[in-house]
Amino acid sequence: MIVYLDLVFFLNLAFDFLLLLAVKIILKRNVKIWRILIGALFGSLSIFLLFLKLNSLELFCFKLLISLIMVLLSFGFKNIRYYFKNFLTLYIVSAMLGGFLYFLNNSFAYKKEGLIFFHKGLSANIIFLVLISPLVIYIYIKEQKLLKSEFSNYYNLKIIFKNNYKLEVTGYLDTGNNLKDPISNKIIILLNRKLIDKKVDIRSPIYVPYNSLNNHGLLECIKSKEVYINNKLIKNILIGLSDKDFKLNGIECILNNQLREMIEC
Numbered sequence: 001m002i003v004y005l006d007l008v009f010f011l012n013l014a015f016d017f018l019l020l021l022a023v024k025i026i027l028k029r030n031v032k033i034w035r036i037l038i039g040a041l042f043g044s045l046s047i048f049l050l051f052l053k054l055n056s057l058e059l060f061c062f063k064l065l066i067s068l069i070m071v072l073l074s075f076g077f078k079n080i081r082y083y084f085k086n087f088l089t090l091y092i093v094s095a096m097l098g099g100f101l102y103f104l105n106n107s108f109a110y111k112k113e114g115l116i117f118f119h120k121g122l123s124a125n126i127i128f129l130v131l132i133s134p135l136v137i138y139i140y141i142k143e144q145k146l147l148k149s150e151f152s153n154y155y156n157l158k159i160i161f162k163n164n165y166k167l168e169v170t171g172y173l174d175t176g177n178n179l180k181d182p183i184s185n186k187i188i189i190l191l192n193r194k195l196i197d198k199k200v201d202i203r204s205p206i207y208v209p210y211n212s213l214n215n216h217g218l219l220e221c222i223k224s225k226e227v228y229i230n231n232k233l234i235k236n237i238l239i240g241l242s243d244k245d246f247k248l249n250g251i252e253c254i255l256n257n258q259l260r261e262m263i264e265c
Contacts, residue, residue: 009044015097015133016043020074022093022137023086026144029075039074042066067091093137100136155263157253158228159191159239161200169195171229171253172246178257179219179240181208186238188221190254193241206238229255229263 017040024031046066071087153173160166171189179188188208196202200222207218219240227237246254 009047012044012047013040016040016070018133018137019090019093019097020070022141023071023075023089025141026093027086027089029086031075035076036074039070042073043070093140096140097133097136154251155229155255156231157255158231159224159253160226160228161196161239162223162225163201164225165196165199167195167199169252170250171255172251173255173257173260173263175257177254179208179210180256180258181206181221181238184236184238186236187256187258188219188238188240189227189256189259190240190242190246192245192252193243195252196241202241205241208238208240229259232263234259234262 017036020036020039020043021033023029024036043066046063067090068087071083071090075083075086077083155171155173156168157171158166158168169191177188177190179190180186181188202220202222204222206221206223208221210216210219221238221240224237224239227234242254246252
């Protein structure tokens with residue numbers, strides 16, 4: 001087998017640089033690009049392991065050591081938590097990209113006839129893999145930021161009503177919801193009426209005026225006995241009953257923006 005060291009070296013350099021750059025972007029590390037390049041250059045030196053007679057365990061240990069030094073060269077050392085978060089993120093991104101490229105290569109390399117798969121001697125072009133890798137990492141980073149931004153506002157709620165009926169739902173903290181009862185000054189959270197229909201007595205509701213961009217009127221509310229948000233007791237909460245389904249994935253309750261400080265303090 002012929003190994004082109006220059007090609008392997010630059011291929012390793014390109015992938016190591018992309019992975020370290022992804023770690024920098026995901027964790028928002030304030031380091032210079034030249035440090036990322038130095039870390040990638042050191043990682044590319046791993047091609048010389050090809051000339052060493054190593055068993056699987058020894059090869060794994062060497063690769064692990066190289067990765068640790070790559071992270072140290074690229075991001076420095078501030079404390080153990082900082083260092084290992086960089087290291088673990090590097091391996092998570094590596095696993096994601098490696099798994100995708102493995103899948104892509106197999107998709108190109110195997111042909112299916114009925115229930116039979118056989119290798120047809122083709123593999124994904126190296127240049128194609130190098131070009132598509134930045135796109136894959138970009139999509140991964142974008143989705144990670146979106147998930148972090150969206151799911152940071154998701155909370156687990158346990159609502160106990162006056163008749164001791166307990167309801168556990170997933171709530172979303174909406175920055176646009178600042179509803180309060182003007183008389184009692186109690187914070188209002190919105191709940192789908194269907195969840196408590198025929199389970200909670202709503203014969204003595206409280207009507208609170210509201211105004212929105214497209215509508216205004218009176219919101220029917222009921223008192224709660226206790227409300228736990230992420231297992232933290234929050235008192236003096238009114239439950240506003242909504243007849244509409246919330247257009248958010250898995251959301252059954254809309255939290256008030258003013259609850260953020262109470263939850264996090």
